[in-house]
Amino acid sequence: QVQLVESGGGLVQAGGSLRLSCTASGISFPSYAMGWYRQAPGKQRGTVATITSVHTTNYADSVKGRFTISRDNAKNTVYLQMNSLKPEDTAVYYCNTVVNGMQYWGKGSRVTVSS
Numbered sequence: 001q002v003q004l005v006e007s008g009g010g011l012v013q014a015g016g017s018l019r020l021s022c023t024a025s026g027i028s029f030p031s032y033a034m035g036w037y038r039q040a041p042g043k044q045r046g047t048v049a050t051i052t053s054v055h056t057t058n059y060a061d062s063v064k065g066r067f068t069i070s071r072d073n074a075k076n077t078v079y080l081q082m083n084s085l086k087p088e089d090t091a092v093y094y095c096n097t098v099v100n101g102m103q104y105w106g107k108g109s110r111v112t113v114s115s
Contacts (some may be wrong), residue, residue, distance in 0.1 A: 001026045002024070002025070002026040002027050002097070002099055002104045003024070003025045003026055003045075003104075004022055004023070004024050004095045004096070004097065004104055004105065004106035005022065005023050005025075005036055005095075005106055005107075006020060006021065006022045006093065006094070006095050006106040006107065006108060006109035007020070007021050007022075007023075008020040008021050008108060008109060009050055009093060009109030009110045009111045010033065010110075010111070010112070011084060011112045011113075011114065012085055012111070012112070012113055012114070013086065013113070013114050014085060014086055014087055014113055014114065014115050015084060016085050016093075016113070017081070017082060017083045017084075017085065018082050018085065018111060019079060019080065019081050019082070020036065020079065020080040020082070020093055020095075020109055021077055021078075021079055022034070022036075022077065022078045022079075022080075022095030022106055022113075023076055023077045024076045024077070024078070024095075024097065025076065027099055028062065029073055030053060030073040030078040031053055031075040032053060032097050032098070032099060033050060033051065033052045033053060033097065033098070034050070034069075034095065034096070034097050035047060035048075035049065035050040035051070035083050035095070035096040035097070036048040036049050036050075036069060036080045036093055036094070036095060036096070037093070037094045037096055038089075038091035038092065038093045038094065038111075039091055039092050039094070040088075040090060040091040041091075042057060043068070043091075045094065046060065047060055048060055048067065048069075048080065048093065049063065049067055049069035049080060050069065051069045051070070051071050051078060055071065057069050060079070062088075063082075063089075066083050066084045066085075067080060067081065067082050068080070068081040068083075069081075077102070078095065079086075080093065082111070085111075085113045086113060087114065088111045088113075089111060089113050089115045090111060090113050091110075091111060092108040092109065092110050092111075093109050093110075093111055094106055094107075094108045094109075
């Protein structure tokens with residue numbers, strides 16, 4: 001059974017930093033792309049960043065230059081380092097992977113950025 005567990009969210013002031021972690025189980029982690037998504041109140045869930053099995057990364061325009069996605073295959077963990085946080089980054093952040101055409105999501109980690 002595929003499980004994704006996020007951690008590392010919280011409350012931070014604008015300009016601050018947070019690092020999210022997502023640990024996966026039930027999959028051969030190195031073989032799969034991973035992604036971070038976020039959903040702000042009243043808005044649809046959208047892509048923040050993705051990383052492939054060969055560490056190719058992609059970012060939403062709104063976070064380029066501020067956020068960094070990375071993975072540690074030895075720990076089955078994907079990270080999202082978030083710097084220069086803005087109030088508009090406030091959202092619930094979800095970890096995602098796709099296995100055999102099925103999407104799997106973590107339960108989410110709330111990030112609140114105060115102005």
